[in-house]
Amino acid sequence: FCTLLVPSGKQDMRVATLLALSAVVVAAVAVGVCRAEGTVEEAPMEPVQIESNVEPMELTASDFDARTQVSQGMTSGNWFVMFYAPWCGHCKRLGPAWDELAKMTAAHGASIAKVDCTANGGLCRRFGVRAYPTVMLFARGKMYRYTQGRKVDLFAKYLTEGYLQETGELIPAPTGLLDDVAFYGKLVADDLTQLYKQDPVMVGAIGGGLVLFFVIVSCLAMRPVAAPARPAKKAVKRD
Numbered sequence: 001f002c003t004l005l006v007p008s009g010k011q012d013m014r015v016a017t018l019l020a021l022s023a024v025v026v027a028a029v030a031v032g033v034c035r036a037e038g039t040v041e042e043a044p045m046e047p048v049q050i051e052s053n054v055e056p057m058e059l060t061a062s063d064f065d066a067r068t069q070v071s072q073g074m075t076s077g078n079w080f081v082m083f084y085a086p087w088c089g090h091c092k093r094l095g096p097a098w099d100e101l102a103k104m105t106a107a108h109g110a111s112i113a114k115v116d117c118t119a120n121g122g123l124c125r126r127f128g129v130r131a132y133p134t135v136m137l138f139a140r141g142k143m144y145r146y147t148q149g150r151k152v153d154l155f156a157k158y159l160t161e162g163y164l165q166e167t168g169e170l171i172p173a174p175t176g177l178l179d180d181v182a183f184y185g186k187l188v189a190d191d192l193t194q195l196y197k198q199d200p201v202m203v204g205a206i207g208g209g210l211v212l213f214f215v216i217v218s219c220l221a222m223r224p225v226a227a228p229a230r231p232a233k234k235a236v237k238r239d
Contacts, residue, residue, distance in 0.1 A: 056082070056102045057113040061123040064115070070138050070171050078110040078139040080146075080159060085118050088132040093150075100152050108159035110137070126172055142168030 059067060059081065069076045082098055084091035102112040117124035117132065127136060127143065135146040137159065144163045148154050195202060 054103045054105065056098055057111065059113045059115050059120075061120040064120075064123055065174065068111075068113075068138055070143075071173065074138065074141055076111070078137065078159070080110045080112050080135070080137050080155070082114040083117050083124050083127070083129045083132065083134040083136070084114055085132045086116065087118075091133045094133050097150060097152050097155070101155050104152070104156060108156050110139075110159050126174065128172075137163050138171065139163060140168070141171065143171050144168045 057067070065071050067076065068074070068079045068081075070079070080101070082091075082094065084094075098112065098114065101108075105112070115123060117129060124134075127134075137144040137146060144166050146155075146158060148158060148162070195206075
């Protein structure tokens with residue numbers, strides 16, 4: 001080791017200064033270590049991500065009952081369904097609000113869905129859909145026809161408390177061919193009733209034409225059908 005040679009008086013002062021500086025350095029290091037040991041490093045908080053890619057579910061006649069469970073006790077929860085037609089202008093204007101409502105599932109707790117009635121006519125007839133858009137809530141084993149405003153806040157309020165003020169209707173069972181015929185028959189009867197109030201002569205002409213049509217069809221159906229002619233047998237020449 002190399003020793004620094006200085007006069008004795010100055011050497012004592014130099015040693016005292018070095019000791020003081022060393023004490024300051026050691027104290028600073030000790031404080032830093034204590035702070036490092038006493039500080040708990042917290043994990044950075046992850047930002048809350050709001051699910052923004054949720055869209056209304058598209059239901060069809062083949063999966064409506066399986067997904068909504070409307071015929072099996074509704075074990076899948078409440079369903080808010082919009083019955084629409086692609087060409088309907090009112091349906092298109094309602095679309096953005098319906099999409100926004102689907103993103104608020106955590107707030108109202110219902111599944112938001114829609115049904116294209118042009119591709120699922122039987123399903124829409126089952127629930128008596130006669131205008132577009134028709135909005136229905138399926139909850140507690142019943143269906144509720146929504147007739148209020150078409151705004152997101154009104155939809156959300158109806159889902160949480162509005163429908164509880166209504167009686168609701170029984171959910172009809174899946175329909176068959178006879179149900180479809182009866183549905184269309186009722187529509188025709190209702191239209192003829194309204195038309196009769198406006199123009200009885202026109203209804204009489206339509207009724208007479210229908211009767212004549214069925215008579216002609218019945219007569220044609222009762223005509224005997226001629227048996228097909230059998231080809232003549234060729235004579236076989238024997239030797």
